[in-house]
Amino acid sequence: MYGRATPLDAKHDAKPDAKPDAKPDAKRPAPEFRPAPLRIRRLRRSELPVDTVELAIFLIGKTIVVEHPADSPGAESPRTPESPRTPERMSGRIVETEAYVIGDAACHAFRGETPRNRSLFLERGHAYVYFTYGSCYMLNVSAETPGVGAGVLIRAIQPLEGIESMQRRRNTDRRNMNRRDSNQRNSNERNSNQRVRPLDLVRGPGRLAAALGIDKRYDGVDLCAPGPLWLGAPVKPVGPVGISTRIGLTREVERELRFYERDNPHVSGPKKLRN
Numbered sequence: 001m002y003g004r005a006t007p008l009d010a011k012h013d014a015k016p017d018a019k020p021d022a023k024p025d026a027k028r029p030a031p032e033f034r035p036a037p038l039r040i041r042r043l044r045r046s047e048l049p050v051d052t053v054e055l056a057i058f059l060i061g062k063t064i065v066v067e068h069p070a071d072s073p074g075a076e077s078p079r080t081p082e083s084p085r086t087p088e089r090m091s092g093r094i095v096e097t098e099a100y101v102i103g104d105a106a107c108h109a110f111r112g113e114t115p116r117n118r119s120l121f122l123e124r125g126h127a128y129v130y131f132t133y134g135s136c137y138m139l140n141v142s143a144e145t146p147g148v149g150a151g152v153l154i155r156a157i158q159p160l161e162g163i164e165s166m167q168r169r170r171n172t173d174r175r176n177m178n179r180r181d182s183n184q185r186n187s188n189e190r191n192s193n194q195r196v197r198p199l200d201l202v203r204g205p206g207r208l209a210a211a212l213g214i215d216k217r218y219d220g221v222d223l224c225a226p227g228p229l230w231l232g233a234p235v236k237p238v239g240p241v242g243i244s245t246r247i248g249l250t251r252e253v254e255r256e257l258r259f260y261e262r263d264n265p266h267v268s269g270p271k272k273l274r275n
Contacts, residue, residue: 037089038161040065040232045125045224052143052150055124056099057259059141059231061238064157065091066212067228090162090212092202093235096155096260096267098246100140102148105251109149119220120149127229129209129219136206137215141223141231155247155258157202158266160235166211170196204268239264244273 040063049055068088100107108117108130119128120142128140128151140151159166202208209215214229223231242262245254247269260267260274267274 035161038091038235040091040235042226043125043224043231043233045123048125048224050124050144052101052152053099053257055141055143056097056152056257057241059094059097059152059154060241060259060261061234061236062094063091063160063232063235064094064139064154064212065089065230065232066162066214068213069228088162088165090165091160091232092157092212093160094154094156095158095264096258096269098153098155099143099257099259100151100153101257102144102150104150104255104257106246106249107150109151113149117149120151121147122220125222125224125231127218127221127223129214129216131216133206137209138205139209139212139214139218153205154208155205156260156266156268157208158264159198159202163198163201166201167195169213170201170207170211199265203266242275244269247273 043062049058066089068090100109104110107120108128109120113121116130117128119126120140122128122142123146124141124143126142128142129137130140131137139154141154143150143152200207202211218229221227221229223229238261240262242260243256244258244260245256246252246258258273263275
């Protein structure tokens with residue numbers, strides 16, 4: 001009476017909705033959240049002062065915007081079809097500039113036009129990018145009228161968009177630089193794995209170019225036209241502007257042609273030149 005169930009009994013006891021075991025559906029990656037880009041108006045060339053010093057002061061508080069294609073060097077690793085990679089946008093408020101005026105012995109245009117400095121002689125509002133110290137690039141904005149060599153060095157910005165992208169590019173740049181120094185390879189390999197401090201991301205012209213992925217490809221780019229690198233209007237009011245001598249020069253060192261937003265922690269240089 002209480003013997004083992006027959007196959008017929010087992011069939012009736014089974015749940016009618018039972019299904020054979022199946023492999024669970026593979027989880028699709030969640031779409032990456034990206035905040036909406038800031039609404040930044042591109043500057044018109046007519047807004048840019050012709051005079052180099054006036055341009056250097058005018059640029060404080062303005063915005064620099066870089067829009068890299070998704071497959072550009074330094075971009076993120078490829079994503080799946082369900083989560084495609086999108087173009088990279090980085091931006092920041094300009095908080096520090098230096099003017100290199102007509103007849104300035106510290107200006108690259110001092111001895112006349114050459115293939116290397118040709119962009120300095122373009123109409124105001126073009127990028128002049130050069131490689132220096134054997135390790136980094138510098139971003140400048142051409143000034144004056146066409147054929148006259150002068151410009152403004154962008155020394156520091158306050159990050160607005162794409163901070164993670166800046167961080168990744170700076171860390172990559174640090175690893176590449178560390179490999180060049182075989183004497184400090186071990187200690188530098190350890191340091192290269194550390195994230196760059198947020199305040200140090202784009203404080204100084206070499207760091208700025210590395211974080212934004214700016215190199216010689218951008219030399220001569222029109223910063224007032226649609227493209228990968230352009231100047232934008234301010235996103236917030238600018239604070240008091242300070243003035244000092246320029247940093248790291250051996251010529252015309254006494255000239256006060258450096259301008260910066262006072263008390264902004266993203267400004268470069270020693271403390272006495274930031275306050």
